[in-house]
Amino acid sequence: MFRMMPEQASEVAPKIDWLIYLITDISVFFTVLICGAMIYFAIRYRQRDGKHHETPQIKGDHLLEMVWTIVPTIICIYVAYYGVKYFYDIRHVPLDGDVVTVNVQGQKWKWDFEYDNGKKTTGEAVIPVGQHVKFVLTSRDVLHSFFVPAMRVKTDAIPGRYTYAAFKPVKTGTYQVFCTEYCGKDHSMMLAKVRVVSEAEYKTWLDDKSEELALLKMTPPERGRAAYNKHGCNACHSLDGSRLVGPSFLKAYGREGTYDSGKKYAVDHEYIRQSIYEPNAHIVDSYPPNLMPNYTDQVSAQELDDLIAFIRSLDGSAPVAAQPAAAAQPAVDLAALSPIERGKLLYQQKICVTCHSIDGSKLVGPSFKGIYGATQKHVDGSSATVDEGYIRESILQPGLKVAEGYQNMMPPYEGQLSEEQIKDISEFIKSLK
Numbered sequence: 083m084f085r086m087m088p089e090q091a092s093e094v095a096p097k098i099d100w101l102i103y104l105i106t107d108i109s110v111f112f113t114v115l116i117c118g119a120m121i122y123f124a125i126r127y128r129q130r131d132g133k134h135h136e137t138p139q140i141k142g143d144h145l146l147e148m149v150w151t152i153v154p155t156i157i158c159i160y161v162a163y164y165g166v167k168y169f170y171d172i173r174h175v176p177l178d179g180d181v182v183t184v185n186v187q188g189q190k191w192k193w194d195f196e197y198d199n200g201k202k203t204t205g206e207a208v209i210p211v212g213q214h215v216k217f218v219l220t221s222r223d224v225l226h227s228f229f230v231p232a233m234r235v236k237t238d239a240i241p242g243r244y245t246y247a248a249f250k251p252v253k254t255g256t257y258q259v260f261c262t263e264y265c266g267k268d269h270s271m272m273l274a275k276v277r278v279v280s281e282a283e284y285k286t287w288l289d290d291k292s293e294e295l296a297l298l299k300m301t302p303p304e305r306g307r308a309a310y311n312k313h314g315c316n317a318c319h320s321l322d323g324s325r326l327v328g329p330s331f332l333k334a335y336g337r338e339g340t341y342d343s344g345k346k347y348a349v350d351h352e353y354i355r356q357s358i359y360e361p362n363a364h365i366v367d368s369y370p371p372n373l374m375p376n377y378t379d380q381v382s383a384q385e386l387d388d389l390i391a392f393i394r395s396l397d398g399s400a401p402v403a404a405q406p407a408a409a410a411q412p413a414v415d416l417a418a419l420s421p422i423e424r425g426k427l428l429y430q431q432k433i434c435v436t437c438h439s440i441d442g443s444k445l446v447g448p449s450f451k452g453i454y455g456a457t458q459k460h461v462d463g464s465s466a467t468v469d470e471g472y473i474r475e476s477i478l479q480p481g482l483k484v485a486e487g488y489q490n491m492m493p494p495y496e497g498q499l500s501e502e503q504i505k506d507i508s509e510f511i512k513s514l515k
């Protein structure tokens with residue numbers, strides 16, 4: 083009855099199911115028994131002929147009392163015993179040795195996996211059948227929860243902490259992973275797969291470093307899209323024609339027009355190269371100058387070709403697909419960094435760098451240099467001292483206080499930065515005297 087558990091794919095699964103079904107069956111049995119008796123008595127001894135009937139006043143029955151005390155107690159102890167025993171089985175995490183260790187990072191809204199040999203995947207973990215597997219979980223931002231129903235394991239992924247989900251898969255197949263901790267807008271899309279394969283297939287897969295070769299397999303526009311995400315072009319250049327800080331890339335290639343300087347232009351390879359390496363060379367459509375940093379040292383010649391191919395591909399013939407997950411972040415040991423260094427890294431990674439200088443020069447937003455502790459005037463005439471609370475609010479809800487002389491252009495970073503990260507950025511800004 084009520085056999086609704088999913089496929090049993092781990093060693094512990096049959097035990098868990100047995101216990102769950104036992105508890106369910108006992109509950110159903112007693113629910114039916116008790117409710118049945120209630121209903122029976124209610125009907126059998128209902129008030130009849132409008133008269134009150136005296137009850138027999140039974141004063142108790144020792145045997146009955148003992149039976150209904152001792153039997154449920156034994157059942158409870160029995161269930162608790164197996165509950166604890168199997169809980170230990172689930173929580174038993176082998177330290178090392180014959181265990182396949184996979185590092186897992188949850189991030190809104192994806193699961194990243196990394197193996198001991200450096201192999202990385204996103205959205206799919208491959209593990210060998212019949213071996214103990216230990217997923218070491220953490221999170222880059224908020225609480226997530228790593229749930230593999232077929233394995234009967236579920237563990238929270240917590241920022242700043244390691245937790246473990248360990249199990250021994252007993253059959254090959256592909257199993258669904260869910261995030262079971264509400265973590266924001268795309269929580270329900272935060273899925274992954276665990277693919278259990280034979281030992282031999284696992285070895286081949288693990289040694290296959292073609293992930294690196296995958297870049298070679300990509301077409302130039304695909305690589306260009308990766309570069310577009312990696313270099314943060316997406317912060318200022320839309321793919322759907324909407325006007326952001328800079329011109330959209332949609333149907334950009336081949337576009338003809340007039341520079342603000344009055345000369346005529348057509349967007350071709352050389353135009354794009356110049357726009358990336360000498361962004362102030364040509365300003366069009368009244369976009370403000372001096373906003374785009376010079377990418378000479380950052381975008382390689384190969385990436386430039388790829389970006390051009392990508393922009394050429396945006397000719398409007400195909401709907402712009404949702405952006406794939408951003409390119410893997412460079413491996414940096416965050417724990418080894420000081421808060422200021424972490425803040426600086428975030429400043430670059432979160433593209434603050436595009437709009438806020440650190441040398442006092444005016445970009446789209448106020449420079450960070452010397453801003454901490456200063457009094458900031460706002461467009462609405464108010465003013466406030468820039469402190470940690472001010473910075474936090476400016477990051478999360480930038481529209482609330484717009485600095486005098488600037489426009490309300492910054493996207494809210496609500497949900498994109500953890501409190502720790504905001505603190506780190508604060509520390510970084512504080513250090514810019």
Ligand code: CUA
Nearest residue numbers: 226261263265
């Ligand atoms: Cu991650 Cu919900």
